[in-house]
Amino acid sequence: xxxxxxxxxxxxxxxxxxxxxxxxxxxxxxxxxxxxxxxxxxxxxxxxxxxxxxxxxxxxxxxxxxxxxxxxxxxxxxxxxxxxxxxxxxxxxxxxxxxxxxxxxxxxxxxxxxxxxxxxxxxxxxxxxxxxxxxxxxxxxxxxxxxxxxxxxxxxxxxxxxxxxxxxxxxxxxxxxxxxxxxxxxxxxxxxxxxxxxxxxxxxxxxxxxxxxxxxxxxxxxxxxxxxxxxxxxxxxxxxxxxxxxxxxxxxxxxxxxxxxxxxxxxxxxxxxxxxxxxxxxxxxxxxxxxxxxxxxxxxxxxxxxxxxxxxxxxxxxxxxxxxxxxxxxxxxxxxxxxxxxxxxxxxxxxxxxxxxxxxxxxxxxxxxxxxxxxxxxxxxxxxxxxx
Ligand SMILES: *Cc1c(COP(=O)(O)O)cnc(C)c1O
Numbered sequence: 172x173x174x175x176x177x178x179x180x181x182x183x184x185x186x187x188x189x190x191x192x193x194x195x196x197x198x199x200x201x202x203x204x205x206x207x208x209x210x211x212x213x214x215x216x217x218x219x220x221x222x223x224x225x226x227x228x229x230x231x232x233x234x235x236x237x238x239x240x241x242x243x244x245x246x247x248x249x250x251x252x253x254x255x256x257x258x259x260x261x262x263x264x265x266x267x268x269x270x271x272x273x274x275x276x277x278x279x280x281x282x283x284x285x286x287x288x289x290x291x292x293x294x295x296x297x298x299x300x301x302x303x304x305x306x307x308x309x310x311x312x313x314x315x316x317x318x319x320x321x322x323x324x325x326x327x328x329x330x331x332x333x334x335x336x337x338x339x340x341x342x343x344x345x346x347x348x349x350x351x352x353x354x355x356x357x358x359x360x361x362x363x364x365x366x367x368x369x370x371x372x373x374x375x376x377x378x379x380x381x382x383x384x385x386x387x388x389x390x391x392x393x394x395x396x397x398x399x400x401x402x403x404x405x406x407x408x409x410x411x412x413x414x415x416x417x418x419x420x421x422x423x424x425x426x427x428x429x430x431x432x433x434x435x436x437x438x439x440x441x442x443x444x445x446x447x448x449x450x451x452x453x454x455x456x457x458x459x460x461x462x463x464x465x466x467x468x469x470x471x472x473x474x475x476x477x478x479x480x481x482x483x484x485x486x487x488x489x490x491x492x493x494x495x496x497x498x499x500x501x502x503x504x505x506x507x508x509x510x511x512x513x514x515x516x517x518x519x520x521x522x523x524x525x526x527x528x529x530x531x532x533x534x535x536x537x538x539x540x541x542x543x544x545x546x547x548x549x550x551x552x553x554x555x556x557x558x559x
Contacts, residue, residue: 202523254394259394264416274402283339291311291314292313329362341374352383377403400420415459505533
């Protein structure tokens with residue numbers, strides 16, 4: 172029996188219960204960066220079709236069921252946003268932010284086989300996972316209390332490395348717990364001062380990359396004076412209802428990956444080279460992100476990001492007013508870091524909680540009314556009352 176776990180319930184009731192659980196849990200969705208905007212009705216017909224953006228988005232497959240032309244448009248628009256050089260840019264739609272990180276570190280390994288990877292202790296766990304998959308060596312650099320990389324420690328670590336070893340650095344643009352932003356120009360200056368000739372920098376900008384860029388608050392881009400690659404998640408700011416992401420990098424790096432193809436002359440039965448982690452790739456993700464960018468544009472996205480930072484500021488203030496510790500790493504952060512609330516509250520409002528801290532992430536799905544309900548529940552619980 173497929174649904175044995177459900178005590179022999181009918182498939183219909185399993186689905187109905189699932190939908191009820193999802194919608195009611197979304198009423199209390201405040202503690203995680205993902206959110207989903209209902210899929211637009213114009214896009215619904217496409218869910219009946221396989222959309223397979225096999226391999227490199229630059230090369231159309233021999234078949235027609237793909238959205239690569241839209242993926243190229245999307246990658247181009249987001250590359251513009253991150254100031255990638257027009258003659259040296261490339262990117263693709265990934266299965267999520269972590270695939271983008273893996274891809275960035277894969278490229279770095281292809282360029283510099285013996286490099287050590289440096290990242291802060293506040294980096295996302297998928298960085299360590301990618302390091303392990305690629306069999307690299309990594310050094311975790313201290314972070315300050317807000318979660319930003321400690322540059323004195325980075326300098327020391329870089330200066331104490333062996334000989335003329337190349338380095339790979341992962342900068343986090345919006346750490347998972349506090350949304351702290353590592354300072355890329357400062358990291359690049361340290362690399363230069365340390366006399367390092369070969370360095371590769373990946374920016375993990377999963378949540379905060381697009382909002383900071385549309386708000387004009389990013390102090391670096393993609394290119395010779397900036398980072399080598401950058402990754403974002405599509406189910407965070409874009410609100411795609413399933414995990415996906417975008418990886419951006421330089422065209423010249425892609426060419427290096429293509430050259431390590433075990434057999435570059437082998438006939439490709441799909442007609443596409445494969446400088447991507449996945450071979451078959453989700454064409455619906457590209458379609459949804461393309462559609463949302465086309466409908467909103469940088470201006471619409473900027474208004475959306477502005478609203479999020481206003482809701483975050485409101486949340487921070489409401490919590491402070493009730494006497495609960497709350498702060499944000501910077502004025503444009505969606506994330507409000509708070510002292511971990513009592514377990515009774517966490518049972519109703521699931522929040523990521525680490526080392527006595529929790530956070531609320533004010534994505535576009537979070538409303539002031541929802542924040543008010545959270546604050547009211549927190550107030551009740553701290554006064555010893557019951558949540559009914
Ligand atoms: C969410 C997140 C990731 C992982 O991205 P996925 O899309 O979940 O794979 C990596 N880094 C940061 C900073 C994140 O917030």
